[in-house]
Amino acid sequence: MTGASSGIGYVVALELARRGYRVAASARRADALQDLVATAAGMAGTVRAYPLDVLDAAATAAAIPQIRADLGPIVLAFLNAGSNVPDKGLGFGGEGSRRTFDLNLTGTLNCLQPLLPAMTEQGKGQIIINASIAGYGPLPTAIAYGASKAALIHVAAGLRLKHARDNLLFQVLNPGFIRTPLTAKNKFPMPFLMEADVAARRICDGFQRSGFEITFPRRLAWPLKALNLLPWPAYLWLLGKANLKD
Numbered sequence: 001m002t003g004a005s006s007g008i009g010y011v012v013a014l015e016l017a018r019r020g021y022r023v024a025a026s027a028r029r030a031d032a033l034q035d036l037v038a039t040a041a042g043m044a045g046t047v048r049a050y051p052l053d054v055l056d057a058a059a060t061a062a063a064i065p066q067i068r069a070d071l072g073p074i075v076l077a078f079l080n081a082g083s084n085v086p087d088k089g090l091g092f093g094g095e096g097s098r099r100t101f102d103l104n105l106t107g108t109l110n111c112l113q114p115l116l117p118a119m120t121e122q123g124k125g126q127i128i129i130n131a132s133i134a135g136y137g138p139l140p141t142a143i144a145y146g147a148s149k150a151a152l153i154h155v156a157a158g159l160r161l162k163h164a165r166d167n168l169l170f171q172v173l174n175p176g177f178i179r180t181p182l183t184a185k186n187k188f189p190m191p192f193l194m195e196a197d198v199a200a201r202r203i204c205d206g207f208q209r210s211g212f213e214i215t216f217p218r219r220l221a222w223p224l225k226a227l228n229l230l231p232w233p234a235y236l237w238l239l240g241k242a243n244l245k246d
């Protein structure tokens with residue numbers, strides 16, 4: 001799994017270890033991964049650290065055979081590394097937007113490219129892409145983040161369709177607000193903010209089912225889904241009335 005050094009990735013790695021998985025945990029910060037490995041000691045499963053920058057395509061590709069050699073077939077891959085880097089000032093499309101698109105999209109593609117042939121060779125596999133309910137539809141806030149997550153939802157659904165007969169299962173994770181270092185930066189109110197360990201259990205329960213979308217809390221996700229069924233004029237009018245700000 002990627003993005004295991006903090007937030008959702010960290011707690012999901014621990015929850016998987018608790019459930020008996022052998023977890024290959026990656027992120028750039030090796031020290032935080034070592035902390036995770038130590039915390040998981042004594043659990044039913046194990047965690048092993050693979051420090052990695054997902055923007056380094058060659059290093060990411062090289063990690064896949066290494067993990068398979070160390071731990072055996074990769075039965076489940078949680079592609080979770082992601083962030084939201086705001087643009088400075090009033091602009092859009094600058095350094096922040098580009099870094100957001102790069103990590104969320106290119107970083108995920110760098111994982112998918114070597115994983116697909118590896119899982120095809122194994123004859124089975126499950127890949128979960130961490131998108132967000134922010135990917136359901138455009139908001140005036142975190143535009144690059146939302147757009148990158150919309151693209152990830154599209155990618156996950158497309159790959160699920162494409163590989164439906166190949167014994168490869170694709171899922172998308174669209175959580176609401178979870179308390180992590182990422183959301184700690186938010187200055188706006190976060191309705192139904194959830195603790196990370198509670199979310200981790202919901203996420204791992206979702207892995208163990210085969211439904212396409214893992215989303216919670218429903219009281220936030222379902223109204224947002226309904227909003228996105230509206231025709232554009234109604235959608236834009238309602239969102240305009242809400243007057244949301246970063």
Ligand SMILES: NC(=O)c1ccc[n+]([C@@H]2O[C@H](COP(=O)([O-])OP(=O)(O)OC[C@H]3O[C@@H](n4cnc5c(N)ncnc54)[C@H](OP(=O)(O)O)[C@@H]3O)[C@@H](O)[C@H]2O)c1
Nearest residue numbers: 003005006007008027028029053054082132177178180182
């Ligand atoms: N928290 C929420 O409410 C929420 C809601 C919906 C979706 N999400 C999604 O959940 C995912 C995890 O977010 P989080 O909230 O847990 O935030 P977080 O604590 O900031 O975690 C981000 C993770 O991504 C890793 N990462 C960042 N850049 C990387 C790179 N270049 N290569 C490899 N790993 C990298 C970070 O580790 P290093 O810095 O050590 O590399 C860290 O482990 C993101 O995709 C986010 O969009 C979060």
